[in-house]
Amino acid sequence: MSSTLMSNGTLLVDDGLRRDAGDFVESAQDRTVVGLSATLSDGSVVALPASLATFVSQVLRGLTHGPVSVTAIPTELTSTSAAELLAVSRPTLMKWVKEGTLSSRMVGSHHRFDTREVMARAQARRAAREEAFADLRALEEALDD
Known part of the structure; x- marks a missing residue:
């Protein structure tokens, strides 16, 4: 052991x-x-x-389920990492930057995203999905009655 x-x-x-x-x-x-x-x-x-x-x-x-990976979260994320955390495509992420709904800073020609902002947005998206699912279930139950 x-x-x-x-x-x-x-x-x-x-x-x-x-x-x-x-x-x-x-x-x-x-x-x-x-x-x-x-x-x-x-x-x-x-x-x-x-x-x-x-x-x-x-x-x-x-x-108990297999390999585990533990990594410290950096203060800034690349666009690829941010898109992955948000479960969106990189083009969608960059559209949000262009629209001003998500901030980024430039490092050379690359965008960097604040990890806290990305994590907060991911949590908000998760909560919105859960709420929408609960609403859909409530509607389904109401229609069944």
């Missing part, structure tokens, strides 16, 4: 650790992990913040 940190930052996990992750997930079942702690070599215990406990739990759950 081991892991190996590669020079590119990739952490390789063997089958033993993957099984351990599966055991943890199975013991947690449907309950939400709200806290984790780490016991250090001197015996002291350090509690992880709730947000970090949730993150670790998500990584462990992911490991």
Whole structure:
């Protein structure tokens, strides 16, 4: 049961650790992990913040299903990355820039997008889709009655 940190930052996990992750997930079942702690070599215990406990739990759950990739989010995104996060084509993204509904800055001849703005727009689009779906279901139920 081991892991190996590669020079590119990739952490390789063997089958033993993957099984351990599966055991943890199975013991947690449907309950939400709200806290984790780490016991250090001197015996002291350090509690992880709730947000970090949730993150670790998500990584462990992911490991049980296959490879997991963890990457820090940059402060700026390329147009390709922004379009991917927004689930739109790059031409649609650039149309929004031209219309002024999404801001960008130029780096040479390339557009860069503020990650926070892109993430907020992605969340707003997700919420709008969920609301539209709920409205559609309500309409369907009303028509069935």
